[in-house]
Amino acid sequence: MKRYKILLLVADGLGDRPIRFLNGRTPLEAADKPNLNSILRSSLAGLMDPIEPGIVPGSDTSHLAIFGLNPRVYYKGRGSFEALGAGAELREGDIAFRGNFATIDENFVVIDRRAGRRLDEAEQLVALLNREIQEVDGVRVRFYRGTEHRVSVVLSGEKLSDKVSDTDPHEVHKKILRAEAREYTEEAKRTAEVVNKLTDRIISVLSASHINKERIERGLPPANIVLLRGASTHTELPKLKDYTSLRGAAVSATALIKGVCRSLGMHVVTPPRATGGVDTDYLSKAAHTVKLLKEDYDLVFLHIKATDAASHDGNAPEKVKAIEMIDKVVGRILDGVGSEIVILFTGDHATPVEVKEHTGDPVPVMLYTPDSIVPDYLSDFNEREARKGSLKIVGLNIMHLLLNYSNRASKYGA
Amino acid sequence: MKRYKILLLVADGLGDRPIRFLNGRTPLEAADKPNLNSILRSSLAGLMDPIEPGIVPGSDTSHLAIFGLNPRVYYKGRGSFEALGAGAELREGDIAFRGNFATIDENFVVIDRRAGRRLDEAEQLVALLNREIQEVDGVRVRFYRGTEHRVSVVLSGEKLSDKVSDTDPHEVHKKILRAEAREYTEEAKRTAEVVNKLTDRIISVLSASHINKERIERGLPPANIVLLRGASTHTELPKLKDYTSLRGAAVSATALIKGVCRSLGMHVVTPPRATGGVDTDYLSKAAHTVKLLKEDYDLVFLHIKATDAASHDGNAPEKVKAIEMIDKVVGRILDGVGSEIVILFTGDHATPVEVKEHTGDPVPVMLYTPDSIVPDYLSDFNEREARKGSLKIVGLNIMHLLLNYSNRASKYGA
Numbered sequence: 001m002k003r004y005k006i007l008l009l010v011a012d013g014l015g016d017r018p019i020r021f022l023n024g025r026t027p028l029e030a031a032d033k034p035n036l037n038s039i040l041r042s043s044l045a046g047l048m049d050p051i052e053p054g055i056v057p058g059s060d061t062s063h064l065a066i067f068g069l070n071p072r073v074y075y076k077g078r079g080s081f082e083a084l085g086a087g088a089e090l091r092e093g094d095i096a097f098r099g100n101f102a103t104i105d106e107n108f109v110v111i112d113r114r115a116g117r118r119l120d121e122a123e124q125l126v127a128l129l130n131r132e133i134q135e136v137d138g139v140r141v142r143f144y145r146g147t148e149h150r151v152s153v154v155l156s157g158e159k160l161s162d163k164v165s166d167t168d169p170h171e172v173h174k175k176i177l178r179a180e181a182r183e184y185t186e187e188a189k190r191t192a193e194v195v196n197k198l199t200d201r202i203i204s205v206l207s208a209s210h211i212n213k214e215r216i217e218r219g220l221p222p223a224n225i226v227l228l229r230g231a232s233t234h235t236e237l238p239k240l241k242d243y244t245s246l247r248g249a250a251v252s253a254t255a256l257i258k259g260v261c262r263s264l265g266m267h268v269v270t271p272p273r274a275t276g277g278v279d280t281d282y283l284s285k286a287a288h289t290v291k292l293l294k295e296d297y298d299l300v301f302l303h304i305k306a307t308d309a310a311s312h313d314g315n316a317p318e319k320v321k322a323i324e325m326i327d328k329v330v331g332r333i334l335d336g337v338g339s340e341i342v343i344l345f346t347g348d349h350a351t352p353v354e355v356k357e358h359t360g361d362p363v364p365v366m367l368y369t370p371d372s373i374v375p376d377y378l379s380d381f382n383e384r385e386a387r388k389g390s391l392k393i394v395g396l397n398i399m400h401l402l403l404n405y406s407n408r409a410s411k412y413g414a
Numbered sequence: 415m416k417r418y419k420i421l422l423l424v425a426d427g428l429g430d431r432p433i434r435f436l437n438g439r440t441p442l443e444a445a446d447k448p449n450l451n452s453i454l455r456s457s458l459a460g461l462m463d464p465i466e467p468g469i470v471p472g473s474d475t476s477h478l479a480i481f482g483l484n485p486r487v488y489y490k491g492r493g494s495f496e497a498l499g500a501g502a503e504l505r506e507g508d509i510a511f512r513g514n515f516a517t518i519d520e521n522f523v524v525i526d527r528r529a530g531r532r533l534d535e536a537e538q539l540v541a542l543l544n545r546e547i548q549e550v551d552g553v554r555v556r557f558y559r560g561t562e563h564r565v566s567v568v569l570s571g572e573k574l575s576d577k578v579s580d581t582d583p584h585e586v587h588k589k590i591l592r593a594e595a596r597e598y599t600e601e602a603k604r605t606a607e608v609v610n611k612l613t614d615r616i617i618s619v620l621s622a623s624h625i626n627k628e629r630i631e632r633g634l635p636p637a638n639i640v641l642l643r644g645a646s647t648h649t650e651l652p653k654l655k656d657y658t659s660l661r662g663a664a665v666s667a668t669a670l671i672k673g674v675c676r677s678l679g680m681h682v683v684t685p686p687r688a689t690g691g692v693d694t695d696y697l698s699k700a701a702h703t704v705k706l707l708k709e710d711y712d713l714v715f716l717h718i719k720a721t722d723a724a725s726h727d728g729n730a731p732e733k734v735k736a737i738e739m740i741d742k743v744v745g746r747i748l749d750g751v752g753s754e755i756v757i758l759f760t761g762d763h764a765t766p767v768e769v770k771e772h773t774g775d776p777v778p779v780m781l782y783t784p785d786s787i788v789p790d791y792l793s794d795f796n797e798r799e800a801r802k803g804s805l806k807i808v809g810l811n812i813m814h815l816l817l818n819y820s821n822r823a824s825k826y827g828a
């Protein structure tokens with residue numbers, strides 16, 4: 001049998017519920033999807049619980065499961081994924097924090113958790129921090145720029161621990177917090193001390209910078225601190241190539257997802273004008289996906305964040321539009337590589353527009369293969385029709401299904 | 415409630431996909447199945463993933479699961495199952511190899527991996543080897559005849575390991591391989607040495623035999639070596655009677671499956687003219703099944719290999735015919751024991767005719783019970799209709815379902 005290449009297409013937060021504004025339809029039901037529905041005729045379809053029924057997945061835990069690694073075993077926190085996604089090279093034992101450039105007043109009370117969110121000087125501020133703060137108490141410190149106000153902070157050295165609390169109070173009008181050991185170990189105590197000294201250094205470097213002086217002059221909130229949260233230890237993950245034999249590439253503009261993919265040893269591409277938002281350049285992503293599928297990769301993973309972003313904003317029309325653009329992306333890819341390809345389309349979790357947060361609802365899944373199979377004969381790809389399909393799966397099943405239907409699976413036993 | 419006897423009927427490789435030659439129908443759809451469809455009206459039905467969705471099962475791992483033992487825990491390789499199926503008595507720690515009588519030239523290059531496949535002298539050759547080679551370096555050696563060119567080889571002794579590589583190069587025109595230790599242990603090193611000395615002895619015994627001299631005179635390839643592969647350690651498995659309370663008997667002509675059943679402590683019967691092929695005597699198997707059901711057995715497992723054999727040959731009409739014969743077998747059994755019996759019919763995996771290999775597709779399953787239950791009202795037992803049924807199960811569920819619907823289950827809890 002021919003071994004097909006694989007497109008794994010994940011729309012972040014795809015799953016939804018009936019929306020009043022859409023006359024009781026879900027965004028998938030409301031969206032026009034000629035390309036998806038065309039391959040649906042030869043597809044398996046159904047519902048997937050990314051982790052387990054009812055468990056509300058994060059995008060990181062869900063993607064780990066979809067890529068075949070049980071998050072109960074492999075997930076250690078999102079900090080190191082974000083740092084990897086932001087370009088960090090991490091070694092076993094490094095401690096990564098998620099950070100925000102933020103604004104505090106002279107009493108260390110948080111005025112703006114995002115320093116105005118749009119921070120045109122983020123690049124310069126990160127460079128400044130890396131120049132001025134290279135180590136604290138013998139611990140190496142590195143800063144990596146994320147999107148908008150986000151920055152990853154990585155500590156490298158002996159005897160560090162991720163069992164330290166956040167300096168981020170997670171609310172405005174509250175004082176920043178002192179990091180504390182979350183367990184009775186020397187490592188945790190020492191790491192908390194390093195984090196607190198680091199925070200003092202960051203405040204003094206940023207407060208003294210001309211960039212912030214200019215921001216204040218222009219009436220903008222100064223980025224005078226990096227709030228830290230979610231310490232996580234970097235541990236090496238198994239590599240996709242080793243446990244599936246698949247050479248994998250990823251197309252994504254979302255740091256967290258890029259970090260997961262880098263952790264799995266995948267080649268990660270962020271096409272020009274791909275933003276991880278509703279303003280992303282879908283067709284640039286499609287073009288890069290086609291290019292990678294024509295190269296030496298067996299599996300190309302295409303991640304679209306816009307569906308989730310629209311959901312968090314409670315914007316149903318924007319989510320419908322994102323799905324319609326995804327359908328166009330599928331059309332472009334089929335035009336580019338032909339239909340001799342296995343395609344799995346799903347979401348990593350539901351983010352219902354009326355909830356604006358991730359939920360543990362199952363998400364629709366469809367699996368197209370060029371081979372002759374008994375398809376599920378759904379008339380449309382959406383949450384309601386998916387109930388009639390034969391797939392009732394969890395995220396951990398997906399890699400096995402892809403290997404099977406692309407004729408790449410090894411027999412278990414004789 | 416009455417405790418019913420149980421017929422567990424497994425058609426090897428039953429599951430399939432739409433076949434062009436059958437106008438897009440699967441063999442199950444194309445086959446005439448009056449007896450199965452008659453009991454289907456009072457049956458549960460649906461789809462089963464023998465291991466997990468997408469995992470491509472071997473017949474051994476799948477049967478372990480169907481009999482209620484998780485292969486991830488209990489499966490150690492097929493060698494010991496085949497040896498047991500060929501009649502070996504194995505003790506904990508014995509090392510079993512799968513072997514082929516094969517033909518090599520004077521440079522130890524494999525000319526025919528099956529010594530012509532049909533080997534009428536196999537019985538005599540096995541007897542010769544058992545007479546001439548009883549031990550190597552203090553390790554006891556036994557040979558057991560399998561079907562056609564197949565032979566199981568068992569090593570018994572202290573300090574042996576299954577971590578040794580094959581002598582079988584798995585291809586013609588290649589030299590036979592020297593066995594090597596696959597881990598750094600004295601046991602593995604010693605076992606590899608024994609295997610290599612054993613191979614030298616086998617070659618000299620077989621080359622000198624008059625049987626091979628006569629084969630050469632008749633223009634046939636001499637069976638002058640036994641190629642060894644798939645070393646596996648025999649470990650005792652839990653017994654079906656202990657973990658289900660069911661006294662079990664098996665009707666099968668396939669060494670691998672007979673070995674699995676013997677491992678579980680079942681009584682194994684191979685009726686006359688049952689071949690494990692498409693030429694098997696179905697009605698002889700049916701008669702023996704009826705006989706065993708009338709005896710003191712609670713569960714009789716009837717295994718039919720013909721469906722898988724037809725699939726591996728890519729022969730759709732042969733597979734349709736095999737299914738129609740299985741339907742007749744069901745009719746005979748119902749005639750013989752009446753309808754006061756629980757019947758589960760399924761496959762151990764899919765072997766689609768157009769793929770010719772096992773795949774990880776789910777397989778249809780039906781469960782008939784004489785008691786009044788809410789049935790699934792399928793109009794026909796096949797892959798397409800099975801999607802409408804209520805069963806969405808894995809192999810490990812089957813024993814529990816059989817115990818429940820035969821009124822033999824014990825309550826879990828109070």
